[in-house]
Amino acid sequence: MTDTVRTTDRADILAAETSEGNQELKRRQETSKAELGREAGAVLRIDGLTLDPEQVDYERRDDETMIINMGPSHPSTHGVLRLMLELDGEFVLRTKPVIGYLHTGMEKTGEQLSYVQGPTNVTRMDYLSPITNELVFALAVEQLVGIEVPERAIWIRMMMNELNRISSHLVWMATNGMDLGSTSMMIYGLRERELILAFYEKTAGLRMNLNYVRPGGVAADLPDGWQDDIEVICDTIYARTFEYDQLLTGQPIFRERMLGVASITAEEALALGVTGPLLRSTGVAWDLRRTMPYLAYDQVDFDVIVGTYGDNFDRYSIRLNEIRESIRIVRQCLEKMPSGDYRTQDPKVTPPPRQRIGESMEALIHHFKLFTEGFHVPEGEVYVGVESPRGEIGCYIVSDGGPKPYRMHVRAPSFVNLQAIPLLMRGGSISDAITVISTVDPVMGEVDR
Amino acid sequence: MTLPANAPHDVIVADGLNAAIVCFPTIDQYYALVEAFKNDGYEMVADLCGVDYLEHMNRALPDGVVATRFEVVVNLLSLSKKSRVRIRLQAGNEEPSVPTLFDLYPGTEALEREAFDMFGILFENHPDLTRILMPEDWEGHPLRKDFSMGRVPVQFKETPAPR
Numbered sequence: 216m217t218d219t220v221r222t223t224d225r226a227d228i229l230a231a232e233t234s235e236g237n238q239e240l241k242r243r244q245e246t247s248k249a250e251l252g253r254e255a256g257a258v259l260r261i262d263g264l265t266l267d268p269e270q271v272d273y274e275r276r277d278d279e280t281m282i283i284n285m286g287p288s289h290p291s292t293h294g295v296l297r298l299m300l301e302l303d304g305e306f307v308l309r310t311k312p313v314i315g316y317l318h319t320g321m322e323k324t325g326e327q328l329s330y331v332q333g334p335t336n337v338t339r340m341d342y343l344s345p346i347t348n349e350l351v352f353a354l355a356v357e358q359l360v361g362i363e364v365p366e367r368a369i370w371i372r373m374m375m376n377e378l379n380r381i382s383s384h385l386v387w388m389a390t391n392g393m394d395l396g397s398t399s400m401m402i403y404g405l406r407e408r409e410l411i412l413a414f415y416e417k418t419a420g421l422r423m424n425l426n427y428v429r430p431g432g433v434a435a436d437l438p439d440g441w442q443d444d445i446e447v448i449c450d451t452i453y454a455r456t457f458e459y460d461q462l463l464t465g466q467p468i469f470r471e472r473m474l475g476v477a478s479i480t481a482e483e484a485l486a487l488g489v490t491g492p493l494l495r496s497t498g499v500a501w502d503l504r505r506t507m508p509y510l511a512y513d514q515v516d517f518d519v520i521v522g523t524y525g526d527n528f529d530r531y532s533i534r535l536n537e538i539r540e541s542i543r544i545v546r547q548c549l550e551k552m553p554s555g556d557y558r559t560q561d562p563k564v565t566p567p568p569r570q571r572i573g574e575s576m577e578a579l580i581h582h583f584k585l586f587t588e589g590f591h592v593p594e595g596e597v598y599v600g601v602e603s604p605r606g607e608i609g610c611y612i613v614s615d616g617g618p619k620p621y622r623m624h625v626r627a628p629s630f631v632n633l634q635a636i637p638l639l640m641r642g643g644s645i646s647d648a649i650t651v652i653s654t655v656d657p658v659m660g661e662v663d664r
Numbered sequence: 665m666t667l668p669a670n671a672p673h674d675v676i677v678a679d680g681l682n683a684a685i686v687c688f689p690t691i692d693q694y695y696a697l698v699e700a701f702k703n704d705g706y707e708m709v710a711d712l713c714g715v716d717y718l719e720h721m722n723r724a725l726p727d728g729v730v731a732t733r734f735e736v737v738v739n740l741l742s743l744s745k746k747s748r749v750r751i752r753l754q755a756g757n758e759e760p761s762v763p764t765l766f767d768l769y770p771g772t773e774a775l776e777r778e779a780f781d782m783f784g785i786l787f788e789n790h791p792d793l794t795r796i797l798m799p800e801d802w803e804g805h806p807l808r809k810d811f812s813m814g815r816v817p818v819q820f821k822e823t824p825a826p827r
């Protein structure tokens with residue numbers, strides 16, 4: 216008797232301690248009709264069906280449904296994503312993502328770090344595509360300062376960025392396979408990614424969170440014999456993408472769980488601000504590499520892969536084929552890689568070579584100033600967006616003329632894409648919910664920053 | 665580039681880096697301006713964030729713009745025109761409060777919640793203006809400039825200055 220009382224007490228205390236209050240999904244009784252309609256996606260049809268949120272049919276009683284938590288520590292939530300699901304039996308009625316469990320205040324930290332130190336901070340946001348994070352930060356700073364980056368640095372950046380896209384999509388293929396029960400895909404995806412990480416280590420010294428792309432260029436030149444490494448990477452991964460095809464694309468169980476599941480229309484995707492493979496799966500050919508080219512993407516040949524139905528399978532095929540397209544770009548980089556400097560020689564942003572420090576007082580001063588104070592960036596503000604494997608990653612920097620950003624904001628693609636989850640999950644079963652989390656591909660480090 | 669035809673005509677505009685145009689509407693003009701851009705083919709809000717200009721109250725702004733402590737910066741993206749537009753809204757000094765864009769772009773929901781969470785900028789008629797990244801019982805708005813950084817004490821160091 217006393218035991219039961221104690222356990223209920225403990226449950227109450229636990230519930231109070233872990234509660235996120237108003238951020239949580241509320242019970243049906245406590246939710247207004249307009250709010251229910253909003254959560255069911257009625258507002259997304261403002262242009263099409265003109266569905267008034269008040270008129271959404273929701274005749275379910277509170278005792279027929281159940282609210283459960285999926286996450287924050289659930290293996291298929293890819294990190295610490297917490298979803299509150301309202302279920303009717305096996306089917307999902309409403310979903311609300313509760314996020315912030317990985318929030319580390321990186322934007323606030325970014326205001327304390329100089330522009331030289333900045334890339335170390337941003338690279339940790341989307342830990343699966345560190346190069347893209349550094350790239351967008353570096354591009355924003357370069358626009359504010361007005362630095363010309365040497366041709367070779369541009370092509371190195373582009374090549375590393377595409378390798379990054381491949382490795383990120385490979386991890387996605389791996390975890391997606393894992394979520395759908397194909398553990399062999401998990402092993403294969405991570406195995407192939409290892410090739411790229413090994414190349415990163417050879418080039419930048421680190422496997423992840425490279426701090427390789429910096430304002431003014433890149434941190435180090437490509438290592439000797441990099442051409443051979445790249446060729447091995449391209450050939451191996453390209454051949455293996457066809458093995459993935461065999462393993463997954465035609466496999467009946469996989470197709471059953473992907474085809475026609477959780478589809479989204481182009482209007483809905485645009486209204487929600489969704490970008491990346493999620494947007495392209497609806498047929499909108501929007502890829503910043505093609506539509507608003509940066510680096511030298513206008514000088515290489517590649518196809519923008521688009522889907523038709525906006526379902527899980529389209530998102531899968533887009534990512535698989537983007538691996539092949541990225542390999543195409545990397546091969547062209549290999550062919551066209553210009554010679555020259557790998558970083559700008561402007562002494563204001565680039566430290567002098569080691570030898571000069573011993574010889575020249577100015578070089579010593581520049582070196583000292585750069586690593587203690589950092590370089591000053593003219594007053595101004597800029598927003599730069601580039602295509603990350605997950606969508607448009609943007610960096611908004613406000614400079615007040617000092618050596619540190621006055622405000623550094625990162626538009627994280629996963630953060631915005633997460634808003635599509637309630638819409639994609641509605642009406643599906645819990646097993647579909649797993650595939651939705653997987654194909655939306657949120658990286659929580661970037662969502663919470 | 666000029667403003668769309670049905671935008672409020674006296675909005676102050678300027679050139680900007682990496683944007684076709686930078687607009688400085690007042691709070692009253694804000695919603696109508698965004699709506700005009702939406703009708704003009706700007707399908708997406710790429711980004712929305714707050715900025716706290718506590719230390720730069722007399723920053724350089726075009727003539728006629730009344731600088732306030734908080735700014736809401738909206739980056740609109742047009743897929744059809746391949747162009748970006750930035751809107752810098754002077755949101756107010758104490759208790760900044762601006763209209764929500766949720767009715768025009770449902771995708772701003774999470775971004776506005778983030779701006780509220782980090783800066784305490786209120787978005788009128790936002791359907792779910794709650795904290796999003798910080799815990800529910802957090803006090804204050806961490807990205808405000810007067811929010812303390814906190815620091816890790818370092819042993820054997822005499823100067824207690826923040827790093």
